[in-house]
Each structure stands twice: as C-alpha cells, then as structure tokens.
Amino acid sequence: MNVEALRSIGLSIATDALHLRPYSRDLWPRDTLKMYKEGVLPELPQAVVWPERPEHVEAIIEWATQEGVTIVPFGAGSGVCGGVRGRAGSLVVDLKRMNRILAINPHNRTVQVQSGLLGQHLEDQLEQTGWMTAHSPSSIACSTTGGYVAARSAGQFSSRYGVFDDILLAASAVTPKGKLQTGLWTPKENEDLLPVLCGSEGGLGIVTDMLLRISPLPSDRWLRGYAFPDLQSAWTAMRELMQAGIWPSVLRLYDPVDTKIGGKTSASDAKSGGGFAWMKNLASKSPFLQRHLLNLPLALPGLINKISAGISGEVLLIVGFDGPTPIVEASTKAAQKILANARDMGPEPGEHWFRHRHDVSYKLAPVFIAGAFADTMEVAATWDKLPTLYQEVRAALGRHTAVMAHFSHAYAEGCSIYFSFMGRGQLKTYDATWKDALDAARSAGGTVTHHHGVGVLKSEAAAKEAGAAIRVWNEIKTSLDPDGIMNPGRPFPIDFEPTTDDTLSAPTDGPVFELNETSLLATVDPQSNPDTLQTELASKGYTLRIPPDRPFGEWLPILSREATQAWETPVFTIQARFDDGVRTRIQPAPRSAAGPDLRWSLMRRATLETVQVPIRALSGDINIVGGHPHLDLRDVRPAWHTANGWGFEKSQSDLAEICHGEPSSQTQPTRNPKESS
Amino acid sequence: MNSELSTCALCPRLCRDRCPVSVGSGREATTPTSIMTAVLLAKKNPELEPQAAQAVDLCTRCGQCTSACGLDMPVVEMLDQARTILQPAPKAWVPPTIRGNARQVAIISGDTDWSPALEKLLNEDVATLHTNDFLGAAHQWRTDTREAHTAQLTELFKHRTAITADHICAQVIDSTSIPIEHLHSLLPEHSLPRWRSCHEPNEGRHVSTMTKCCGASGPLQNTHPDIAKEVGRDIARRLDGQHVYSADERCARHLQSCGAAVTGPVEWLMSQGDPDANR
Ligand SMILES: Cc1cc2nc3c(=O)[nH]c(=O)nc-3n(C[C@H](O)[C@H](O)[C@H](O)COP(=O)(O)OP(=O)(O)OC[C@H]3O[C@@H](n4cnc5c(N)ncnc54)[C@H](O)[C@@H]3O)c2cc1C
Ligand code: SF4
Ligand code: SF4
Helix, strand or coil: CCCHHHHCCCCEEECCHHHHHHHHCCCCHHHHHHHHCCCCCCCCCCEEEECCCHHHHHHHHHHHHHHCCCEEEECCCCCCCCCCCCCCCCEEEECCCCCCEEEEECCCCEEEEECCCEHHHHHHHHHCCCEECCCCCCCHHHCEHHHHHHHCCCCCCHHHHCCHHHHEEEEEEEECCEEEEEECCCCCCCCCCHHHHCCCCCCCCEEEEEEEECEECCCEEEEEEEEECCHHHHHHHHHHHHHCCCCCCEEEEECHHHHHHCCCCCHHHCCCCCCCHHHHHHHHCCHHHHHHHHHHHHHCHHHHHHHHHCCCCCEEEEEEEEECHHHHHHHHHHHHHHCCCCEECCCHHHHHHHHCCCHHHHHCHHHHHCCEEEEEEEEEEEHHHHHHHHHHHHHHHHCCCEEEEEEEEECCCEEEEEEEEEEECCHHHHHHHHHHHHHHHHHCCCECCCCCCCCCCCHHHHHHHHHHHHHHHHHHHHHHCCCCCECCCCCCCCCCCCCCCCCCCCCCCCCEEEEECCCCEEEECCCCCHHHHHHHHHCCCEEECCCECCCHHHHHHHCCHHHCCCCCCCCCCEEEECCCCCEEEECCCCCCCCCCCCHHHHHHHCEEEEEEEEEEECCCCCEECCCCCCCCHHHCCHHHECCCCECCCHHHHHHHHHCCCCEECCCCCCECCCCCC | CHHHHHHHHCCCCCCCCCCHHHHHHCCHHHCHHHHHHHHHHHHHCHHHHHHHHHHCCCCCCCCHHHHHCCCCCCHHHHHHHHHHHHCCCCCCCCCCCEECCCCEEEEECCCCCCHHHHHHHHCCCCEEEECCCHHHHHHCCCCCCHHHHHHHHHHHCCCCEEEECCHHHHHHHHCCCCCEEEHHHHCCCCCCCEECCCCCCCCCCCCCCCCCCCCCCCCHHHHCHHHHHHHHHHHHHHHCCCCEEECCHHHHHHHHHCCCCEECHHHHHHCCCCCCCCC
C-alpha cells in the first residue's frame, strides 16, 4: 500500500505498530479474552489515517477505490461486537479529528455535528447553550456520533427522547460512489437512505456529519424507586406507564437476582446501577475471595442460576421523568396512579442510579483480571413475548454462565432486556454461551440486538433475522460500494444466502388481520382506506395512534423524517412480496439494531402485504384543550396533542386536572406524511 | 502494578474525553488504556518493549485522567514506574549555577531573560538560573532517580525561593519543599480572557469542553513533538482566533507556534502592561 499519495495532500498517516495496534480490535470481550488469556495478538492493519474534513474523507475513499484497499471506519472503538477490526492490509480511517459542532439552531431545535465528536463533548457543549440531545449511552465518554449512527445506539433516557435513530434527522456520508445525502438532506428525487445508513456499520460509506434533534435542558427531574412483588406485576406497570402516553425518561427494572444481589430493594443500601456490581463486590473483598468466590459461579453456573431462580422477593423498578416543570408534574401524578400498588421506596434508589449510572463500566476489569469473562446481551420483544424471551435467553445463558438482567429502553409496544453474564475465561465457553443465547432469542421471537449493533459476533444471526429482505441490502451495497471495499462483512456476512421463510402466506380476512392487545399493535391491510380501518378498529374498541391521511401503503414510503416526533414509531412489522413471489417479514420487536432498518427500502422494492401499526384504546376519549403560558408545544408528547393545544384522554384524567382549559370533543387529526408536527 | 496496569488496559477508555493528548490528536495509541496495554503486552513479549518505551511518553502528566477516573487510577505515577523499567536512566544531572545572591531566583527556561524586567517591576534584586532541561525534569519522571534529584535541587535552592513562568519547572519544584512563586501571580491584572491550563484548578467534568493541556508538557513534547503540535493545533482551532491569556509561558509559546493568539506572563511582563504591544 503506497500511502504517500495521501500524505502529499496533507493527511496525517501512521504505519508503525505503536499507532496501529489499538486499531486491531474494539471492545468485543472475545478478542480481549483471546489477547489476554491466550496471548494471541490480533493482526495489524496496514495504516491509519486521520481526516480533518469531509474532503479528506472523499480523497481517502477515492484513493482506496483506485488501489483496491479495504477501509475500516473507526469512531472510538467502543463497540462490543467486533465491528472494528483493522484487518491485515486494511486502511483504518479514524474520524476523531472531525469533532466539531457546526451549528446549533434553537429555533428548529437541531444541532449539526461532525461524526468524530465524542458523545460527552457534544453534550458538554450543548449544555453550555441550554440544550441537549439527551443521548446518553453508558459509553458516552468513549464513543462518537458516527459510531451511534453506524451501530444504532440507544441512550439511558431513550424512553422519552428516543434512541439515536429517532434523534437523527439527516446525515451525510461518503461512499465509493460519491457523496450520499440522507434524511432531511436527501435530494428531492432520491430515495432517502438514512434508515439503511443507520446500522450499516461502515459497510456503505463513512458518515461525515449529521443533523440531530435537540431538546431544552430539563428544568425538572423526578426519580423514584418502586418495589414490586414479582417481575410480572412490574412488567404490567411498565407497560401501562408507556401505553398511557406519559413517556417516562427512565424505566429500569432489575430482575430478582440483580435486585437481590445488588441489595436494590433496600433503599438505604441501594448499590450502583446494576451490571457487574455484585461480582466486583465479591471479588474486591480479598484475593482469596477473588479467586474462590469467582470460581464458584464459573464452575457451577447451573447451580448458581438454580439458586438464583429460587430467589423470590421484590424487584426494583426505577421510574424517572424529566422536562419542563408542568410536564413533569402532570406525568408524575399520572404515574403514581399506575404505581399505586407498588411499594414506594422514595427518591433514593433512583437518584443513586442517576449519580452512578456510568460506574458499571469500571466493573468489567476485575472479572477479566480474575481469569473469567464478562459480557452483556441486549435483546428486545413486544410485551406479549417479553416473558418468554426473558426465560429462554436467561436459561440459554445460564447453561454456561452466571447471569442476571435488567429491563430498560421501554416502548408502548415492548421493551429491551439487558443480560449481564460472567463465565469461565475460555473461548469454548464464550462461543457456546453466545450460540445458545442467540438461537434462544430468535426462537422466542425477539431481536438478537437492541442497541449494541452486530459486528462479527451477531452478523450471521442478524442476517437470519433480516431473512429475504437482505436482498435489499445487497442491492444498495452493490450500488454504493460495488468493489466491496467498505468494512467487508459488516453488518452482514459476505455472500450470505438470504433465507426464505416458507411459512409466510398472503394475508386473509382484512383489513385488520391481527390485533395484539397487549402490545397495542394492529396488523392491517396497507391498501385499506384509513377510514375503513378506523371503523373496523373502533368496532373492537381501538383507534390508530397515528392516523394517516391516505392508506398506509402510500403514506409510509413517503413519510418525512420530521413528520413524526422522536418518540413516535409509525410502523412495526411489515410483510412484503418481491416480484418473484418470495415473501419476507421484518419484525423489529419493537426496535432492533440487527443491521440497518430495511423496511423503508423494502416498501419501495416489493409489494406491501401487511403493516403492523400502533393503536390505542378508544375507551371514551375526551381531549382537554390545554396550553400553558410557558410551554413550547414541542415539549408535549404527541399523544397529548390536539389541533390547538395539548390535552389528555380520560384515562389520563390526572394530567387533565393539572392543565387549564375546557373539555372538548375533538377527534385526533390525521397526519399528513410531509407535515412537521 | 500488574493489576493496576490491567485495570486501565481493560477499561473501555472512560477517561479518553478528558485526556488532552487523546482528544487533541485523535490517536488511539495515546489513551491511557492503549498506553497501559502496550506496557502490559511488553511484559509478556520482550520484542514489544521498544513500542512500550515510546508509548509511556505519550503523556503530558496533566492528571486529567485520574480526576475523571471513577477508580482514581494514578496514571502519572504508573507511567513513571513503567518509564523506569522500560527506558534507560538519564545521565547524572549536573545542577546549573544560580547567578546572584538575591533570595528570589528567576528560573529562565526559554530564550527570553525576563529577570531584569522583573527586578524593575518588583524594585528589588532577583537572582537567575538558566536551564535547558527544565531543572532536570526527566529525573523526576521516573522512580529510580527522583529521590537523588530532589536532594540536588533542595541543596541548589537552599534558603531561596524559585520564581518560574514555566509549569514543567513549577512541577519539578512542587515535588520538593522549595518555596515557589509563579511569575503570573506577581504581575498586574490584565483584561484578556483567561485560558486555563492543565495545572490550574480543575473546574469539574462538565465545565469546559476544551481540554486544558496544550500538549507542551511532560515527556510528550520532547519525545513526540509532532503529536504535541497536533494537540496545540486542536486547541488553536477551538479558540478560533480569540486572543487569550495563559498564566503559563510554556503553554502560550506552544499555542502560538500552533497558530493561536495567546499571551503568556513573560510577554505580558516584557510589554509593560500592554498585551498587544508585542503582537
Ligand atoms: C462500557 C460500554 C458501555 C456501552 N453502553 C452502551 C449504551 O448504553 N448504549 C449503546 O447504544 N451502546 C453502548 N455501548 C456500545 C458502543 O458504545 C456503541 O456501539 C457505540 O455506538 C459505538 O460507537 P464508537 O464511536 O465507539 O464506534 P466504533 O466502535 O468505533 O465503531 C462501531 C461501528 O461503526 C462503524 N463506524 C464508526 N464510525 C463510523 C463513521 N463515521 N461512519 C461509518 N461507520 C462508522 C465502525 O466501522 C464499526 O463498524 C457500550 C460500550 C461500552 C464499551
Ligand atoms: S485512568 Fe481510570 S478511566 Fe482512565 S483508563 Fe485507567 S481505569 Fe480507565
Ligand atoms: S496525565 Fe494527562 S496526558 Fe497523561 S494520560 Fe492522563 S490525561 Fe492523558
């Protein structure tokens, strides 16, 4: 590789081992295990380059295309699945010198940033101007905005502010076929490829800059802990909180093991935010305990998990709201009604979590130092499938490791589960654990990844999850990266033969094919007139949560990024038929990071057969036309919007008491796909 | 040491947003995690020792990592220990001569001898000491030479007070019990906005997004001058043409060489109160 041509245009490049070694891997625990336990050093890339401007990125990709050199985009290497590995012969492109905020626009509530900016630096600088994106992954200090796009990240306040996909309004990337503008920046005649760029893990091009939603810093924050007798009752409360449309910023439920071992139902000694706190507590007592207590769960995971399974007792749910004071007051009042049967533990567990929410990241090292491995797996499913997903994945992980879990990133339709597990420091154990767990997640109807992305670890599982829709990826990949130089094998394995699902058939008995009353989702005919759908749904006691002004099949493909709020998802599972008769179904469950969101491109390339859309109960709606002298309507949840102000349904009467105004009999307005709400 | 090294080497680089070298250069090799990994790997593979010996100098000794770290890992001390093992000891230190008998000694570490201007300002005699190795700082940056070097310095400055405008010299003096004055604190007030450098009080995690160390400190600038420049250039870009004052002459000079408009205490002293006089 002759990199002199790049040096001659003023780019910084390194080719020495000192600077290359850190680019040979990310934070995938398997590579850590291999390096420290087995002494195997990963291969080094050929060179690393630090562009400072988008034009530099263009020059790099042009040069690499001519030379046939493979490119690996690198953010901060905090990925945990092996997404960045500067393989032999490759050129790593480290984006961290492209770390500027380009424009903050309070009027439009947007910020334009470069892709190498660390999350913490973005929030620090926004904070000084009174704004935030509120994207707060545990890795905020050590990850970049480009990495968030590429691996479809989710932050700790996602339930209110959205996951990164939702916060992202537009992005620019450089591909081997030139510049790609997506989202709100998509040129008029072009297809918007933002959903495919998100989750592409460097496989299409290099993201250079992006436009993000911002929110005002919250004037109020409310956090409280609630103890429930068991998981089932806590899940019900979480679901009701999300479905009532009161959108907490934090909903975090610890399973019995996590609750018990962390001592979290005791407000006085609540430990820091979950994860590996207990392992560290055990290990830190003494070298003797470190050796022997860590060995016990590792040697006998089955026994330990059995004892854990026998742990009954309370589970802890942390509930948080933030935003403008009137909203927080209204929301907490309504939430307390739903939480009335739980044991109120006061603010301490929640505030303790908030103070220590990033501490868990320090707790991995002692486990590896003790010769074991620790890892995490984040899956998700709709509420109806959540208990099975929890049991199945927990059992699979528990065959090899000691395991516990918490539930966070809640949606009206479902929730993600975050498993933390620790096993013997052997690659054999590691691989068997993951194989079983990924299989279990798929067979339980969940997604194999909610926000950690795919990397090497989950590439095959993600490809299976995509099914025949992977054709769409292959087509877009070939058109933007015909020589396959961009991060080969990410997110899907090269030359993966798309799997077809023979169980899929043409839907019958529409226009409402299926009603999922637990998760408030209806699978409907995309060709059906919205009025017909509403009539049919009304007969069952429901209404569309986001009523379109034309059939879903016409409305969804042209939906503008701004037409929905960050926290609104207009569509879930879709089924479509390609021209050759092959059917495919993409089931985001309710949200997935298993590669890009291929639904939007699939809609344009195949005939939509079913769409699953959010609904809500009709149960005697009233809308209170509200308004608050100091409130910007954009801070109000869309579920509360009316044409003239903000308001509530009868089921939210607690909220209604707080706002001013008279009851009205307004019905919800329909949504134009191009309108900004 | 091994367990401390491993703690950083296995850390997901949680202090990288505060490390001025990592932020300014964007280079992965400069994060405390990568540096400690290099040291740890060299312990197992002697052929990697030359890389590790270079890696331990990718640091300005600013201490930001420790203040950001949830475990308070003593990175600077860990690197001093590693340097002792990985790098040959420097030649024995020959203390420079102090010229003059005054109690206060101006330590001149750059090209400009500012002691006459200080004498004029204070209206009293000032002794001078010229140093071209920052008072033998390299002897303080390892554990085997530190004690003897401290004794030499203590003997050299017996009954005297050191005045310095350079924070590497200040750090060296600070590690002894020799009384010290910073030139900046002897000067009249000025109206330029203040650029706070790394050795001034930490204002907490969320206060400033600009990393405070300009790159001109510790072993970085000697061993990796190009990377020190990258750090300075990053800060110059962030300052975006704004003219600022730095309490440290070394930072000011370095940032100037990277394209920033920065006045330091020596320039301020020499310009007799007009910060723009020398521009
Ligand atoms: C301790 C810890 C806690 C974590 N907590 C969370 C969490 O709470 N939520 C969460 O979502 N994730 C979390 N993660 C995972 C990780 O931080 C995310 O996956 C993050 O999005 C990766 O960002 P990065 O900048 O480090 O990307 P990298 O790891 O450098 O790269 C990730 C992938 O994106 C590609 N890529 C990076 N930048 C670009 C670009 N500009 N253009 C194109 N492709 C690019 C890479 O090639 C790679 O495939 C955690 C990780 C750790 C270690
Ligand atoms: S100093 Fe702390 S935060 Fe930095 S690498 Fe070491 S353990 Fe991690
Ligand atoms: S002391 Fe400063 S320069 Fe050195 S590793 Fe820590 S933060 Fe980086």
